Amino acid sequence: AKVGNLIYKGKAKDVYETDNSEIVIVKFRDDITAGDGAKKENLNKKGFYNSIISAKFFEILEEAGVKTQYIDLLKPGYMLSKKLKMIPIEVITRNIAAGSLLRNFPFKEKQEFEPPIIQMDYKSDEYHDPTLNDDIAVALGLVTIEELNTIREITLKINTVLKDFLKSRGLLFPDFKIEFGHDNQGNVVLGDEISPDSCRFWDIETCDNLDKDLFRKGESGVMDAYIKVASIVLDEKDKK
Numbered sequence: 001a002k003v004g005n006l007i008y009k010g011k012a013k014d015v016y017e018t019d020n021s022e023i024v025i026v027k028f029r030d031d032i033t034a035g036d037g038a039k040k041e042n043l044n045k046k047g048f049y050n051s052i053i054s055a056k057f058f059e060i061l062e063e064a065g066v067k068t069q070y071i072d073l074l075k076p077g078y079m080l081s082k083k084l085k086m087i088p089i090e091v092i093t094r095n096i097a098a099g100s101l102l103r104n105f106p107f108k109e110k111q112e113f114e115p116p117i118i119q120m121d122y123k124s125d126e127y128h129d130p131t132l133n134d135d136i137a138v139a140l141g142l143v144t145i146e147e148l149n150t151i152r153e154i155t156l157k158i159n160t161v162l163k164d165f166l167k168s169r170g171l172l173f174p175d176f177k178i179e180f181g182h183d184n185q186g187n188v189v190l191g192d193e194i195s196p197d198s199c200r201f202w203d204i205e206t207c208d209n210l211d212k213d214l215f216r217k218g219e220s221g222v223m224d225a226y227i228k229v230a231s232i233v234l235d236e237k238d239k240k
């Protein structure tokens, strides 16, 4: 595929057209942001690592029967993807209480959720990503009730598949954020990325963060943590 015009610029990724109108190239940049973009930095090679981690998760999910926009990693940093019309909802799944959930509600730190909590936030820097309920999401015209149910069903499956995989590699999966879009046929398909920018990963022994929380807290070793996640996730040890 040939790289064409830039059609979308996000806070950490760019989307380019290709010569095929149904296919785009997603470029993972090195920019890292927090607080609706208020805190910004550039982390050398972050795009490289996030793209290979995301590609691996998308491959695992496709094998488990989850439809994703992923086609191929052209080279680290550049993902060939099906073009989707993205739905501006951040679908957050929580297995263990952390982050904003603890700031907003009286949960206990590290409280476990079984079944997991699925939270949907309206993706909008202007409105600071407020949490939706079903009626608001439908009234805003973001999705139908049927699509909300489909999204919840797919999300629970994604959680089970990835949580089990990560556990086998010594990582806890407290929470993560995913985004969906509509493909040309109107199907709801998983898009965006699944990386240390959008997930919490904790070492199972120490509960150390191996994710963007290090950046949010202004700690050092952010890139080292991302590289560690890549080596754990891409380890071919259990390949048949």
Ligand code: C5P
Binding pocket: 090, 092, 098, 099, 100, 101, 129, 175, 176, 177, 197, 198, 199, 200, 212
């Ligand atoms: O900050 P909070 O605790 O709500 O984040 C929950 C999960 O969703 C975390 O894994 C975080 O990385 C992810 N998230 C995200 N993008 C946002 C908000 C949260 O990827 N805008």
